[in-house]
Amino acid sequence: MTATKGLEGVVATQSSISSIIDDQLTYVGYKIDDLAENSSFEEVVYLLWNLKLPTQSELDAFKNEISKHMEVPQAVIDHLRSYDLSTVHPMAALRTAVSLLGLYDEEADVMEEEANKRKAIRLQAQISTVVAAFARIRQGKEPVKPKKGVSYAENFLYMLNGKDPEPIEVEAINKALVLHADHELNASTFTARVCVATESDVYSGITAAIGALKGPLHGGANERVMKMLSEIGEEENAIPYIEEKLANKEKIMGMGHRVYRNGDPRAKHLQKMSKELTKLTGQEKWYNMSVKIESYIKENKGLPANVDFYSASVYHSLGIDHDLFTPIFAMSRVSGWLAHILEQYSNNRLIRPRAEWIGPNTQEYVAINNR
Ligand SMILES: CC(=O)SCCNC(=O)CCNC(=O)[C@H](O)C(C)(C)COP(=O)(O)OP(=O)(O)OC[C@H]1O[C@@H](n2cnc3c(N)ncnc32)[C@H](O)[C@@H]1OP(=O)(O)O
């Protein structure tokens, strides 16, 4: 038995949810470019969960269902208030809050398909409320209750900022949510599938996935991209900064990908938004700096920008706190995790690979007094 480091190239499951073939990403066979240009996030969630695009009436009903379940139990809000949010990372708070939501869901351990679908709706609906409530409580403000009759993207910005967002802000968040919704067997999705393949519950699967997304080699990279841009500060410092990092064998956040070799098809959409939004808000330097870094890394390391790279300057130009970037990723990716969890349940087998033994040969046991 020989191990494949990081399981690179290992095909671990079959799936009908999203695919990456020849550097092209599709959701249920629909090109990400078409979905990014035309779809609402809710339409994409419906697609991932039902493996078909909704009709207008199906979409209206689905949006209504999500909207109906956005409020979270008061106990979860009270729990967020109970610890020192100035020292807690929002991904840690989200991981705990999602686990807690399971304690208030009477159906948490009901394993029937229809019950799992109802939980999926509730989780998708409630996760944005939790992220927004965390952000407001941390600022010493009251959480804002979700609004009826508006889109998921608009509702999130409304709950976060306590005022109606501008259409361009809603468009940016909607597109970011569409682009991040699913991505084949990435680390957090695999984590979710491994967890529920033991026949554990949906909340356990999502809690585990949030933990996996948090790391800087995965979803946590978007926050680190903005940290890097802030440290660079001005455009003229970008290349010397990157050269020094590379000389120290440090990774450049938002660059490189396990699967894409010639570029992440999502990055160009985020790049375009970053250009527009940074211009609109007079913060072009973040975009210009990003472009310089991207072309330097491409030329010198042959590595493309991934989805996390330009999302950082997009969220920053919307005035969003940097440590909320990964929770926003989670708000979107929970749709993919839930789709994969439902798929796993529908054709389940325990996921249990093997390890290549590299320890010592069988040893003679020596009694403790003789060691
Ligand atoms: C949503 C997402 O999860 S997208 C990914 C988000 N993560 C990041 O942006 C973090 C930065 N990027 C990385 O760490 C990696 O590119 C990953 C984790 C995304 C992919 O990693 P892997 O496929 O395991 O590649 P691995 O880490 O083995 O790198 C292969 C080589 O490229 C180099 N490399 C890969 N990414 C980078 C990077 N961002 N900066 C500098 N060098 C890099 C490695 O140092 C290594 O070089 P070596 O062969 O000389 O040692």
Ligand SMILES: O=C([O-])CC(=O)C(=O)O
């Ligand atoms: O697929 C991956 O390995 C990481 C990624 O881009 C994602 O999860 O969106």
